[in-house]
Amino acid sequence: MMIKIGFVLVWFLVSNCGSTRDVVCTLKHLAQNGTLMDCSHMHLTSLSDIYISDVTSLDVSYNQLSEWRSSSLSGLSSLRHFNIRHNDLQELDQHAFQGLEELETLDLSYNNLTALASRTFANLPHLQRLWLGHNQVTTLGTDVFENLTHLRHLDLGHNHLQVLYNNTFSSLAHLNWLGLGSNRLQRLEAGAMTGLDRLINLDLSDNKLQLTSSVYPARVFASLGRLQLLHLEYNDDDPNGEYPDNVFSDLVSLTFLSIDTFSEVFFGRNFAALRNIVSLELSHSCKINYIANTSFEGFKNSTLSFIHFGGCSLQIIEKCAFCQLPALDRLWFIDSDFQTPNHILESLYGLQHQTMTEIKLHGIGDYLPFYHVIDSHSTKYLRNICVKNFAMSSCNIQRVAGHALTVQNTPFFRCLEHVDLSMNALLGDASTFFKLLMSNGPLQSLELQDQIRFTITGAQCLVSQDFRCKDYFRNGGYDENTYTMGFPTPMNISYINISSIFPHLNPLPVNWTFTSAKHLKTLGLSYLGFANCRMTFYGLENLETLSLNGNYCYNMTEQMFDFLDSLKKLSLSNVGFNPQFLKTRGWHLFQNVDQLQFLDLSRNKLSFTDPDMLRLQRRLKELDFSDNRLQKVPVNLDNHGELRMLDLSQNSLSTLTSSERSALDNLASRHAFSLKLVGNPLECACFNLDMVQWLWHTPVSLDGEGRQANYTCTTQTGEITSTERVMAQWMSHWRRCVGVQMFGIALSALLVQLLAIVVTFIVVRSWTQLCYAWKAIRRYRLPRRHHFHRDAYVVYSEAQDDVILACVTLRVAVEERYGVRLLLRDREELPGSVKAETVVQHIDDSWKVVLLVTRDFSQDEWACGFTVQQAQRSITDTMPDRVIVVFLEEPRVLPAMPSLQLLLRMVPERNILHVHRDTPPQHQVWKTLADLITIEH
Template sequence: MKMMNRMGFVLVWFLVASCASSRDVVCRSRSRAQNGTLVDCSHTQVTSLSDVGISGVDVSDVILLDLSYNQQLEWRSGSLSGFSCLRHLNLSHNDLQELDQHAFHGLEELETLDLSYNNLTALTSRTFANLPHLQRLLLDHNQVSSLEEDVFENLTHLRHLDLGHNHLQVLYNNIFSSLAHLNWLGLGSNRLQRLETGAMTGLDRLINLDLSDNKLKLTSSVYPAWVFASLGQLQLLHLEYNDDDTIGEYPDNVFSDLVSLTLLSIDTFNEVHFGRDFAALRSIHTLDLSKNCQINYIANTSFEGFKNSTLSFINFQFCSLEIEACAFCELPSLDRLWFMYSHFQTPNHILESLYGLQHQTMTEIKLQGIGDSLPFYHVIDSHSARYLRNICVKNFTMSSCNIQRVAGNALTVQNTPFFRCVEHIDVSMNAIFGDASTLLKMMMSDGPLRSLALQDQIRFTITGAQCLVSQDFRCKDYFRDGGYDENKYTMGFRTSMNISYLNMSSIFPHLNPLPVNWTFPSAKHLKILDLSYLGFANCRMTFYGLENLETLSLNGNYCYNMTEKMLDFLDSLTKLSLSNFGFNPLFLKSRGWRLFENVDQLQFVDLSRNDLPFTDPDMLRVQRRLKELDFSYNRFQKMPVNLDNHGDLRMLDLSHNSLGTLTSSERSALDSLARRHAFSLKLLGNPLECACFNLDVVQWLWHTPVSLDGEGRQANYTCTTETGEITSTERVMAQWMSHWRRCVGVQMFGIALSALLLQLLAIVVTFIVVRSWTQLCYAWKAIRRYRLPRRHHFHRDAYIVYSEAQDDVILACVTLRVAVEERYGVRLLLRDREELPGSVKAETVVQHIDDSWKVVLLVTRDLSQDEWACGFTVQQAQRSITDTMPDRVIVVFFEEPRDLPAMPSLQLLLRMVPERNILHVHRDTPPQHQVWKTLADLITREH
């Protein structure tokens, strides 16, 4: 029997291993469209179409077939002849080297054919002969070096042709003559050196032509006259990255036929001249000179060919140029002008070149990265900005230009076209310091300004919040000396009525101290406010006047000391960034819920880089609309948020924390979110465990529907085994059986050892029970009878011990009775009220003590002289103290202990009475005094 069981196990193991090693090639029928089936055979490593299995699908019903990423695919003639209704075929990213004339036989209905990223070297005249309805043909990223004249002869319905990234050298006459419906032609990144005169013949409907990144010199020998004669409908022409010569002229009679052209991207020379050949381009609106820009000088006549055109946008990106004063004088339609990354030009020279645009209405003037490589700073004064002030421009950018100062009257002269028209200003990433009045006047003006970007100034020396607004620099000393009461101080921050975006991040070295109330009285339209990296340290402020604010960023401040009322009046806030905010973890643990209580519209919260080890998981419980939550770069060892509160969450970033595992409830909550909608989880940078106890988490990471770190469903994470070995979740899954057997073996050994120990223990217990059955029965009965004494088990609450002197009798039977019994309902046993004449004194004392919950000893001078009370009674009180009733005796001194004679029995008793049960009371203490309540509490107190 054992041999048969062992053989059965080996057979099962062999079958499992065989199944694991084999790989069936089965295509996936992804979905069924209205008119047919979509089939995905990509990444299946098929070698021929005969290996493809499409379970339950009629091939004549397939309209889309994806065979991409099958490197060993062998294409034979008529391979897809059964796919009679196929419309879209993807053969990209294979290793196809040739196609014969019958390659696509039987695919007359094909509309899209993707042959990109293969190794095709030639296309014959009959390759596409059987594709009369083809509309889109992708042949890019192959090795085609030549095209036969009639290769596209039968593609009369073709609209999109991509031949980019091949080895073509010459475009011969009539090569595209049959493509009368072609709209898009891509010939970029080839080796073209020449165009024949009739190369573009037949392309009457071409709209987009890409000839970029070739070797087409801008000469008449390369571009023969009238080469673009048939391109009357062309709108987009890319000729950039062809000619690296610095000296030259554009050829004549080449561009004059492009009457519909709207965008021209072309190489340049040191001096450019767009002459009469460009005069016919009256529909052009974009001139892109940024690619391979060689310009270093623009004359007044450089753009004379466009003086009657609709040219509205010129891009001078990466052009180190010098411009004559009237270079733009004859461009009345110019609407957008970009000067970007001219590192060795100054912004002042650019501004002075705007002379020809005065009194013109424009959408955008952009200066970015101008003069940032020069070894000095720039100053924008009234003289250099005189032409800009006369331009009615909507968007003005002057960022990363190494500007040191913007003079007070440079841009803010009232009633100038610039001041009346500008809506968006960006002067970020400069080095502005000192007088900031120009920027502040813009911020506070009543003009149309809608957005102002001031962020990332290298040096900005304003150090006080009041100085920021009023420009009264005397207030610096006032702030520095601490001459204001921060609990009463309120600062009003006035902005433009129309402003909706304000970015002030990183413009100050510090902005402290801060007021408690920070009001924005005119910011009714402000939607986005960025106050990051301003050096906040005392964050006891509350924001007022920002009821319509939607985005607030306070990143990079240090607000360890903050108030939970900070966000109370930001009713419309949807995005809050508090990264690197310096939170006190205990504040978030205990008061975090209060900080976020009133911002229930939040959809995005960033709490990253705060070094938080813990937080309240229900801190964001009222944010039911939360979409994204960022807890990255902290020290969390467990899930910091209760996912049950956030059913709409789309992204949770827990990367770079201290998570070693995820509990089963946390994994279930994450899976539930992923099943509800697209959900992403980021876990990179956590010390995940691959130990036996955590194998279920490793398996979950491999099979969960959650999108992990943007890599789909099977992200690979570094993890550590129980022996300290560093491995990965992918490796563990690849060796799953060995890990599982090892872990199960350890567990089974533990279970077996535990079972053996339990058996031994049962034997020992049975032996002891059998030998001592009678003793165990009596011990069990004693345990059942044993119980701790409670107050309700006794007839009276307290037995009062006092002397027979008249004053002591009055003290016990009058004062104590009124102050404790009548006032607090304590049941007292007083011998003068309870004992009957003729009672045996010793037996009565013992009986009274046994019937009372507590014993109260009233120590007076008369008691010290009463041998009976101070002797026998005190001894009986001492004997009443047991382990179960250690607080049974209460001693009340009505005299100073040092004034009383020595009482040995009382001295011995005091050693057994805790200090809290010893009271000192004056005889004349009124009944309403607190000391009597204390005595009553001591009497009635349980264990």
Template sequence: MLLLTLILTSAKLEGLTSHQVVSGISPVISDASPLEYLPQYLDLSDNDNSMEDTNAEYRTGFRSGHGDRFECKPCICSHSLSQYILANCSSRRLRDVPDSLPPELWLLNMTDNEIQLFNPESVLRYKNLNTLIISYNRKITHISNETFSNLTSGLVILNLTKNSISTIDDGSFRFFANLQQLDLGENSLTNITAGMFLGLRSLRNLNLTKNSIVFIENSTFDEMQHLKLLDLSLNKHLSYTVRKFPPRVFEKLFRLQSLYIQGNTMGDHSYPNSALQKLTNLKILSSDALLNCTFGPQLQSLKHLKELHLGTNCRLKNLTRDFFQYIPYLNTFVLSGCKLVYIDPEAYSNVPNLHTLEISHTSHTYDLYEAFDHLIGLQNSSLKVLRLKFMYRTHFPCRELHAQHAKYLQHIALEELDLSQNRIALIGLDFIRLLSRTLKKLVFNYNKITPFSFNLEQLAFLNNLLELDVENQKDDSNDFNSNDFSLATDSDHSIAPNSSTTLCNSLLYKTELHKNQALESARVPLKDSWPVKLPPNLSKIKASEFLDYGFFILGHVFQDNCSLKEVDLSDSYFSNWGDLYLSPPIKKIDLSSNYCRRINPKFFSKNSPLVHLNLQNNFLGDDFANDKYGNIFRNLNKLFYLDISMNLIYKLPNRFLAGLTNLETLIVSDNKLQLLNLTFRHLTRLQLLDFSRNSITGITESTRDDLDALAAITDFELDLTFNPLPCTCSGIELMKWLATTKVKLINQVNLQCRLENDVATSVGDLKERLNFLQRSCISKSLILVVSILSTMFVAVVLGLLLMYRYRWKLRYLRNVAIAKFIGFEPKKPQQGIFKYDAFLVYDSDDMQFVLNECVQELEVRRGLKLCIGDRDFMPGTYVASDIVSAVQNSYRTVLLVTPEFYDDDYVEYAVNMAINEAIHTSRQVLHLCLYQPVALAEMPRDLVAILKRNEFIEYPPEEEITPGLIENFWDQLTAAARQTD
């Protein structure tokens, strides 16, 4: 059962239908990494949630594309859901199977490498290996048996497709006693011998499709008595002759159930009946259809043969009355790609249990109308499934169906009717009314139906209808060859082409009913719409790539007995959902790829039962960014799957997910989101958050706290791969969280980040990256701190030096300000008149000289007004301010210089204040009076400068004092101090 699951699942992932699988097109692993999907099906046989979960059918295997990848050089490994180790070694130019992978390896993918010789012994070291894929290694031409090992491998599946294998040594696979599936398709094998498959006694599936086989040894399959599926298709030199298919070739295949030999004949005249008659348990046979040939009486022994597929090389033109004579047990007959001309109405009478009939791709020689006419022999038969696909003549651009086409169809109790790819543009109400009420599935995809020519309410009488498929309704009228136009005739309701490209559209108005429907636009406002009556049990509608059909589904409300649960309206250019309404019964809807720009919060009804919502590939980024309070999804409290990837999302508000209390899977990949700032704490059932392929450079602290809180109560996964995460000092907090959080970060090998120089790189091991950042950022921080402190120190030192250099100027300015503040403002001289003629600055030892002699001579006798600190300064005031005020209000500041002059505390200050006053007022302020001799070397520079300017008076030495000299001294001092007009 697991093996069949593997085959069907891989086929699905390859884009193959179940018909293709059972038609001999063997499932092969694509050149994309199997690690992308193998974990999805490894657990399919173990998981069955449908028994208890009523919404199980709408759930998506979210873990299928996600896994905890880790590096296992030279490959990338991951775990499946069952914790199997899977190794992806594809496209790495390897020449052999690596020997350094984990010993518990379960699956190994060696696709697209440079292996030249495959030796089966190379995988024996991996005792738990279950699946080995070595495809697309075009240099492999030979499978060798160059070993004497007696070990046995537990390998179950071996895929060697799409190589260049031409020879296989005898016994090469003897190590694989447990092998159940061997795929050698698309190689260059020519001769198939028994020795090639020695030891494969457990083999169930053998695929030899698309080789160049010309010979099969009689005893080739004798050891494979458990074989159930054998694919020999598409070997163009393996014709149906006795030489190519000897009578005993299948003799030992008692358990074979499926045989594919189509695509081999080149004009044979008989089927290999003698070889086929040995396959008594055969259930499925896929073969070419030969011209004027039927299966022989030897096949009467195949009582279990239920399915017959004829196609590929199909030369059958007439299906005669005796075609099924010797294969009467069939319940499924598929005929594809034949240039069919005629089917005898009595041909089906020999298959009384026929359940499924499929006729397709009849090469424009046998069309849909003829097929309807030849159903006469199936009236009241057991037929349940009828598929008539791709049956039209090239010169008819479109078709219409009416009552005459259903005259035999109405008498067949069908459960499925598939009329895909028939260029049907109009389905008449008279045709629909004749459909069997037993129908469960109706398929009209790949036709030319429009919303106006197909009224869903017309099917309301089909009480058993479960599924309607009207996907891909397109007009391909322009693809027709104009050379075929002359062959057309307007008969039997086929429409022949003419110069007008709107001919098919004219079918919309052929009846009054459709005309009225066309005039009634499908875009009816919801408030004006009427309740739509659907088939009571219809649960699924598939209408992708059906332009405007979404307006009918979402532009109306449904009646109360509606059972519609699943709708697909993807790829329909359904671009505005602002005035529409999603009816309550629907649980799953696909609105992807509609280029929608607007969604209204009222689009989802209150208490909506919706559980699965796909909005991928639209333009909803602006609406999402403005949804500050989570109004868009507030009614979706039952939703567990939401896909909003590829929507040009650049911002999601913090409360965007507020209403999604049951959300399990959120896909926001492939957007432009830069900052992750969402509230997740209420999403207690969360299983997956996919934010891959965005522009995320930050996650807010509150969001990180929410994620950590969730990780403590639920085992969910977070995908941040392919985002430019910051591997910088500014992003160290985020990197620290990533390295230490309990949140399960999946695909860590694909985590990317940007360095300080904006170069992208792989994050690698998160803890190592964090340690590196911490070391580098600490050194940078240290350098920054030292630089700042050094700069501050230098600035302080320079400031102190400058303050010292200009200390007197600063003192002067300070004290001028203080003086003004406390009221000692200088009296502005009017016409050059100052308050004082001179401010005398002297040492305290010379106070008597100043108070007695200077006052007597200068004030009393000569009329000068002096400012003397010991006399004129008001007690209790700020001396420094008094000095500044005296300097500013005196015409001259006279310094009585003696050797002890600078011993007084305020003398130096008064001198410097006078110097600064001279600088600021540009007037001569200082004048020296050398009262006692002072050596020039002992004088300050400022006083020396005054001496050099000859702005001084010298008091006569004591030994030279005469009345005349004294008088002259006072006269000179008076002249220097007296104010002049």
């Protein structure tokens, strides 16, 4: 009974209508010798009996099960994990899980359970995690969870519970996590939490539990001495009230508390026992509008280090509101109404001379119809706080005064490491930011992105079209080809984001040099209105992330990233590439950033690229080509074995070729791989049915939805449908497409038969002519070098010097050195032979004819007359390169030779050589001559 990886079991199940449905459930081998039976998403309405003893995990989620017999699972004696979420179960009897004693996790969430019978889970003694959320359970009996002594996680959220009765959880001695959020709880009985001695996390959020003694009896949490996290938010919507006494005093181990608030919040002695409290979450339905000096009196001896005010309608914060919180380390004010950032900063009096990690202001006063100015008066207390991270984002700040944040030798300036002033409306003096950037302090990151508007007093030329006004940035005269701008930065800075702060920077310096940015890892320069990208970055050899989104880089230089050796993430979305740039020079642009892991080229109207432009980026994990006009996969996927995500959404792809699909499947077989295709005009036509089927069965995760993603597509007739509908009607589409193909095949067969009849008729009537024509064709063949007795017949005059040149020099240089078979008259001819017949025979027996033209040759009537004419006649359509002419003297000093002149018109220029008579045998020219003789075209 060995089950191998990839084994497929056909499991027959019966649907509600009584018909038999063939369902393929996949068996997958898991760690620790377990096996998962995956039957999810199969529209099952009932379960038949299963007898596979070594299955340890069963997934029947996302079906239509309304009930099952206990015997259905009795054969799964080794089952440890059972997932039945997202079905239609309405009730469970006491024997529903009989025979599953080894079960450890059970997920019954997202069903329609209205009640849980007594001892429903009594047969699961080893159960550790139980999900019952998103049902309609109204009550819980005291013995529902009996015998679950090993249960550690219980989720009852999103049900209809109204009251927690005594001893409901008394048998859950080892429970660590209890979720009761999003119910209709109105009351807790005094013993509701009895037995939960080991509970660590309790969620009672989003109920109707008013913060009164009638809802929370005294010491209702008495057994929760180990509780660390408590959620009570989204319960009490009354703006007036106070926390009930003797309710929270037993939570001595509590570290996190999220609780509803009143307009005037007061944490008194009832919270004094929470000495280990670390985080106080006051951001959910916050109603605080007044924070007094005594509001946090109950935490004065605690370790409270984080307070989050979110969405509060703060009107007044007294001067010493935080004086009693010496351990406060992080303070957040998020989206607070009726306040300005100045008021918040002035409330920090009680935190002076403390060392803190973070002060964050976000969305303070951004709804007001006016802008805010942060001056030295507003920050007088802030400057005395040693804080590492300071944020004032989205606060409608128009101006930060020159010394508001940068007074030298103050605790704030000495300790500041991260500054976030993004999403404001900064306008005017920017000296504060220049001082931060050029300081020698510990600053590591500066975020100034996404300003509504931003100008710099005294440097308005940065946003003008006139480059001549930028004199203060450069030394000497202006040269747009060598102009360099230097940017001094703090030695430790690792993050700078100034995206969207300037209306436009046009024109730009060619070279940007960062003089002290050795530790800079991230640089955001998006949406700065660059009018060109002709610059090159220097001094950023350790930069890992660069964003240039939204600039205009039509005239980008291919040397832009040459010195960014450590770049891992590059964003070039919406930069307006020249349509030909990535096709012709894309490889040069990316050739030096071989460490790249993420590349964004979306929204650039790209229609084509060089598929191998990223062949050196072997470490790429994410590629974004969305919102372009691509008609095929723009890169060679074989070069990117580490790729995890490819975004091709919103393009012009109608199909994926078989090679592209194979490459995608190969990536998915190596590791988890995601492909985004939504928004493409896919076709479901006959030629593309194999791709539609691939979309349904591929292991690639499609558009973040896992397998079997549904896409809009167009059929052969132009009808708009979806891939899911095509697969549901697969046989209909297949028959229609096969019918067209079969008609084509039948028509072709008929035409072949007609053609065969015609050919037969012609052959019968012209049999004799065809036989003779066939014999003529068989005799015809193109001449080849091996068909001839010699490689070359050498023609020369009878002068002594010419004879020596042919029989000695040429023989040694060509025949002996390169093995060319020469036919030399003085070596081959016998005395008394007929000269004319011999010349004709020699030419017919030779592959090539070589003429050695000298002055004596021109005066030799036989050589320059008859022999040249015969050489001319030897040139045919099948042998156009047969004659080679070698001039041993300059043609212009030789007498006129009419026959040779006519021959030269027929000889290609490459077959005419000019050689000096004294050229040694080892010279390259003789090698060229040997090649011309032996070459076969």
